[in-house]
Amino acid sequence: xxSVQNLNKTFTLTKQQRKxxxxxxxxxxxxxxxxxxxxxGRVFSLLGPNGAGKTTTLRMIATLITPTSGQIHxxxxxxxxxxxxxxxxxxxxxxxxxxxxxxxxxEVIDYYADLYGVEKAAREQRKEELFSxxxxxxxxxxxxxxxxxxxxxxxxxCRTMIHDPxxxxxDEPTSGLDVITAENIIKLIRSCKDxxxxxxxxxxxxxxxxxxxxxxxxxHQGTLKYNGTMTDFRANMQTANLTEEFIRIVQAPNSQx
Amino acid sequence: MIFRIFRKELLDTLRDRxxxxxxxxxxxxxxxxxxxxxxEISKSFEESANTKMMKIGIVGxxxxxxxxxxxxxxxxxxxxxxxIYEDSLALRKALExxxxxxxxxxxxxxxxxxxxxxxxxxxxxxDASEVGRSERAALYGSSLxxxxxxxxxxxxGLRPEQIKPLTINTINCASDKKMLGQLAGGILPxxxxxxxxxxxxxxxxxxxxxxxxxxxxxxxxxxxxxxWKILIGKMLVVVSSGMLAASCSLIGLFISIEFLxxxxxxxxxxxxxxxxxxSFIISLLALLLPLVIFFAGVMxxxxxxxxxxxxxxxxITPLNIVMVLPAMVGFFPGIELNLxxxxxxxxxxxxxxxxxxxxxxxxxxxxxxxxxxxxxATIAIVxxxxxxxxxxxxxx
Numbered sequence: 001x002x003s004v005q006n007l008n009k010t011f012t013l014t015k016q017q018r019k020x021x022x023x024x025x026x027x028x029x030x031x032x033x034x035x036x037x038x039x040x041g042r043v044f045s046l047l048g049p050n051g052a053g054k055t056t057t058l059r060m061i062a063t064l065i066t067p068t069s070g071q072i073h074x075x076x077x078x079x080x081x082x083x084x085x086x087x088x089x090x091x092x093x094x095x096x097x098x099x100x101x102x103x104x105x106x107e108v109i110d111y112y113a114d115l116y117g118v119e120k121a122a123r124e125q126r127k128e129e130l131f132s133x134x135x136x137x138x139x140x141x142x143x144x145x146x147x148x149x150x151x152x153x154x155x156x157x158c159r160t161m162i163h164d165p166x167x168x169x170x171d172e173p174t175s176g177l178d179v180i181t182a183e184n185i186i187k188l189i190r191s192c193k194d195x196x197x198x199x200x201x202x203x204x205x206x207x208x209x210x211x212x213x214x215x216x217x218x219x220h221q222g223t224l225k226y227n228g229t230m231t232d233f234r235a236n237m238q239t240a241n242l243t244e245e246f247i248r249i250v251q252a253p254n255s256q257x
Numbered sequence: 258m259i260f261r262i263f264r265k266e267l268l269d270t271l272r273d274r275x276x277x278x279x280x281x282x283x284x285x286x287x288x289x290x291x292x293x294x295x296x297e298i299s300k301s302f303e304e305s306a307n308t309k310m311m312k313i314g315i316v317g318x319x320x321x322x323x324x325x326x327x328x329x330x331x332x333x334x335x336x337x338x339x340x341i342y343e344d345s346l347a348l349r350k351a352l353e354x355x356x357x358x359x360x361x362x363x364x365x366x367x368x369x370x371x372x373x374x375x376x377x378x379x380x381x382x383x384d385a386s387e388v389g390r391s392e393r394a395a396l397y398g399s400s401l402x403x404x405x406x407x408x409x410x411x412x413x414g415l416r417p418e419q420i421k422p423l424t425i426n427t428i429n430c431a432s433d434k435k436m437l438g439q440l441a442g443g444i445l446p447x448x449x450x451x452x453x454x455x456x457x458x459x460x461x462x463x464x465x466x467x468x469x470x471x472x473x474x475x476x477x478x479x480x481x482x483x484x485w486k487i488l489i490g491k492m493l494v495v496v497s498s499g500m501l502a503a504s505c506s507l508i509g510l511f512i513s514i515e516f517l518x519x520x521x522x523x524x525x526x527x528x529x530x531x532x533x534x535x536s537f538i539i540s541l542l543a544l545l546l547p548l549v550i551f552f553a554g555v556m557x558x559x560x561x562x563x564x565x566x567x568x569x570x571x572x573i574t575p576l577n578i579v580m581v582l583p584a585m586v587g588f589f590p591g592i593e594l595n596l597x598x599x600x601x602x603x604x605x606x607x608x609x610x611x612x613x614x615x616x617x618x619x620x621x622x623x624x625x626x627x628x629x630x631x632x633x634a635t636i637a638i639v640x641x642x643x644x645x646x647x648x649x650x651x652x653x
Binding site for chain 1: 471472477482
């Protein structure tokens with residue numbers, strides 16, 4: 001379970017950034033007073049246009065960056081005071097994730113299993129399950145640099161899931177992937193849900209959201225615009241389709257939501 | 258966990274051809290190539306100077322006695338041809354046109370001076386910028402001088418020692434090892450330091466900027482391992498690479514001495530063999546280790562800050578000059594290891610290494626330099642840790 005309460009993140013702008021953004025302000029607020037929770041066995045989607053604060057939010061949940069204020073709990077663990085403990089429960093996959101091109105998939109998986117402290121017996125079993133599930137056995141000993149995008153994506157998935165995390169964070173996981181490769185991610189998200197894991201993923205592709213999510217939050221300019229179940233969202237739509245409804249919510253002033 | 262990170266990063270680094278080149282291949286080949294080229298060029302210059310035909314123009318040798326004397330000098334010194342010129346102006350023109358290589362002007366009153374037992378002043382004209390000409394002129398001149406002295410002593414009925422009450426010799430009390438340290442002590446630390454720096458450079462950029470650029474750092478930082486452990490694991494690879502490059506240059510030096518026929522001087526070879534002892538190598542590595550950690554500690558914050566491989570390279574490459582330039586202090590005579598120079602980073606290691614080669618490094622200064630460098634290395638590590646902890650640096 002993920003619980004986010006009154007989350008705020010402010011970045012200090014460098015001179016160069018101030019010049020680029022054409023502003024005199026010394027700070028920029030990426031996330032403002034954000035609160036939501038994600039339940040086990042359900043898929044939570046974080047929606048928002050580019051620059052809305054989705055990635056910043058997910059990075060804070062993954063303990064990569066520290067919030068300016070607010071609270072994050074992962075399975076009841078305070079992620080701010082015990083980030084290392086919280087990380088043991090988290091699997092993190094982004095669309096821009098890279099892999100070590102000079103290593104083989106097996107070397108990468110073993111490395112991450114060691115970093116997550118997975119016991120040897122459990123690791124072998126887990127590896128066997130994942131390699132079979134993702135059809136990875138044929139290229140386990142090839143250098144990653146020589147693999148296709150689809151194969152690399154499978155290695156990324158395997159690396160994310162090797163420690164069997166109960167909370168999985170996906171940051172625009174299908175971005176830049178072809179439909180066949182993206183299908184692996186869709187399957188993975190469904191599989192996580194079936195296994196009772198807590199899943200949060202960010203996206204701006206409404207068809208993906210429609211296909212997968214149980215709960216959603218829409219954020220724009222760092223603030224929460226909508227938070228509820230997908231069923232409620234569909235029931236209260238004021239436009240013809242999901243994309244139009246998403247645009248309407250993003251563009252509407254808070255008083256008209 | 259640090260060792261696990263170190264193991265993975267080392268494996269990754271050793272599979273990178275570019276790093277392998279700078280870490281192993283170039284350092285091993287550097288000394289054999291440099292020394293070989295240097296020795297071959299010196300040999301060829303020496304040989305060509307000895308075998309080169311010297312055309313000697315002479316003015317004023319009325320009774321041809323000097324021509325005779327010159328002709329009697331054995332050809333083993335080098336081949337020669339003698340040509341007589343009418344006046345010094347023609348001689349000078351011929352020299353400028355390179356028709357002759359040496360010109361000898363004998364004064365018109367040479368015979369009178371000889372008769373009156375006075376000093377005759379012979380003038381050699383030559384182009385001193387050309388290799389071997391001054392040496393050949395000095396050789397011919399000393400032969401003429403010896404002949405003239407002998408004849409005059411004979412006329413006077415004197416033995417040489419009667420007009421030479423004193424003979425002054427300079428006896429060099431420095432050991433061969435110390436002399437070698439003075440002469441070659443500058444280049445050795447320069448090479449070790451340069452390779453120590455270059456050895457750190459590519460792994461530092463690859464393991465920090467490269468990882469950020471390839472998008473693997475973000476994932477790595479989500480694992481339940483403290484950031485300082487990740488930093489130290491990576492830093493160990495950078496330091497190992499620098500030390501390996503410096504050690505490989507030492508291996509290259511050993512190969513040069515053992516397998517290339519570089520010097521016929523057995524004494525010098527014995528001295529070099531005497532220097533390359535386990536205690537010398539351990540002391541040298543002990544001096545280099547904190548220096549290489551310092552280099553890594555300076556490079557890593559830059560590599561963490563840089564957003565791309567190119568940016569990191571463009572900052573670290575000029576830093577190479579700043580860091581390695583002080584190592585050239587070893588080439589200058591007169592700069593010694595003392596309380597002041599022992600606290601200047603890089604310079605202190607160069608001077609200590611020079612003294613180590615010469616066998617004159619005291620424990621006091623060894624400990625002093627080691628302590629200063631360890632202190633600087635610690636500061637550099639703290640600086641790296643702070644940079645690695647900054648969110649703006651680690652996320653693109």
